[in-house]
Amino acid sequence: MKEVKIESTLFVYESIDELSEDVFLLIQKAIKSREMAYAPYSEFKVGAAILLDNGEVVTGNNQENASYPSGLCAERTAIYYAGANYPDAKIVRMAISASSNNNITTKPIPPCGACRQAIAEYEIKQNVPIEIYFMGKTGNVMRSNSLSDLLPLVFDKSQL
Template identity: 45%
Template structure:
């Protein structure tokens, strides 16, 4: 017997950055600043991520490439792993992700890769609280999800083990 199950994907699209909450804008600015510390000599693509913890502390990270490609890390995982190591008991409320091409002052659309989506979901499951995700999807157009599950609806998790 076939059963139909539908999940609501909770997200909002903002047609202008100014429509976002002040707290979101502050997080985006921290993610943009994190792009400056990216080590991206191979792709020239600088990614920054910033997390807002439950105590309102912001933790950021940037992509760190390596000539042995799989040895590098994306900005989202750098930020999450740093927060996990430094502030292990604090929950992550939000994450903002931004990107720009090297030697450019313009920010471009970016969304987390599959590995980052999986790690973000794992943190959400671990803390048993949704993590909002804020990403630029077009010039001055943003999407904000209410949970990382929106990014990975058919996820692999501990229930599959």
């Protein structure tokens, strides 16, 4: 047996005020999208904004359903919209903001596992890393330079 160590590198900003102007604007779009989320059951709202290499910005937010598996997360809502409407565009970066009506979210909240897998599919398809910024309602913002830092042992088409 041998031990394998896996490392990820993430960057932490104290607040959105430390971000470059273009990233700040993308986060603002994610926040605006979060506020429009439909989350009557969990009361946990998430917004995502994606910058494409053609300059377009696509947003999405979580959409819940009384039949829980039928809902969809913000990240997948945005990424699938981008794929459906701009199939040849590459995703440059994604910004995510999450908040709860039940408590104050001050820690960065990363994409769930299903969203990580969906983002991985697009990162592998485009063969270019996707920069991901994520935060709670307030507080620190984290940056990952690639989905592989959030999902180091990705399942992809090469395993099929």
